Amino acid sequence: MKKSVVAVLLLLLCALIAVFPLVMVKNSEFGGADGAAEEAVQKVDPDYEPWAESILEPPGGETESLLFCLQAGLGAGVLGFGFGWLAARKKYRNDEASQ
């Protein structure tokens, strides 16, 4: 099999693993595991009071998702640039070598 085909198949497998819980686990909102941990802390240590709060809390889900998108977008941009640069180098170097 060609390498690129293998790569696409592997990424599809990842998508399947991510979708599987959505289909199989019912009645869940898939909240963050850190939220669940907060509850667990209350359970094992009921007297514990968090002594600090985040200095900047996004006002709502929309702003938070904006910032998470920004994080993913910035990262993906750099990754894409890198792979693009490398691919172009390989291509044009081969062209020069064959001339």
Added chain:
Amino acid sequence: MRKREKLALSLSLFMALGAGVTRQAGAMHIMEGFLPPSHCVAWGVICLPFLVWGVIRIKNITRDHRKTLLLLAMCGAYAFVLSALKIPSVTGSSSHPTGTGLGAMLFGPSVMAVLGIIVLLFQALLLAHGGLTTLGANTFSMAIAGPFLTYGVWKLCQKMGMKREISVFLGAMLGDLFTYCITSFQLGLSHPGTGGVWSSAMEFMGIFALTQVPLAIIEGIVTVVVVMGLDHYAQPELRDLARRRCEEGAR
């Protein structure tokens, strides 16, 4: 290493050892304010030598291996992307991968301590995810413990002559999982409850580590795909890095 670098490294090592002695030290990231102040400070100090070591390594890379800087940026970007993706898991809650394995295998784990803390700072400052008081603990789990385990597993697999793809997969996957085991342990240490540190750590393990299993597999696979891409396009850089590893091994 130059003199000043050596001094900085030994100074931070000394402080970390001190913290280890005085403290009877026996996920997602830990939330702001959820560790007692003494633990926050201790974890932070333990991180210092790794950060100093990482900064020295990055400085050396920028000096001697300029060609690989693009790859370094890509490793940082990879951690940025992956830790922004909250993926649903079989436990009914979501978590995100760490993305620190790739850089640990290419550049060595100490470099990831620096790249990882940048990601954590971004999330703590802007996203109220993790926190500044817990930055030390989170850095230790995600940017130090995970990458070091990744590196160890990857090296071991290579020594045993496993295929490159398998070694990369196991390294990245186990590093991801280990990060969240450490997170659970850190929370258990701070909140032993009535059952003691271990039973409490197990409780958190049930939340963090279990949720993380499918995500760790995903991270392993995606990392393999990225490495396949790099193998195809970035041979000169990878050879440069391999040479650097040999030189360091010989020293």
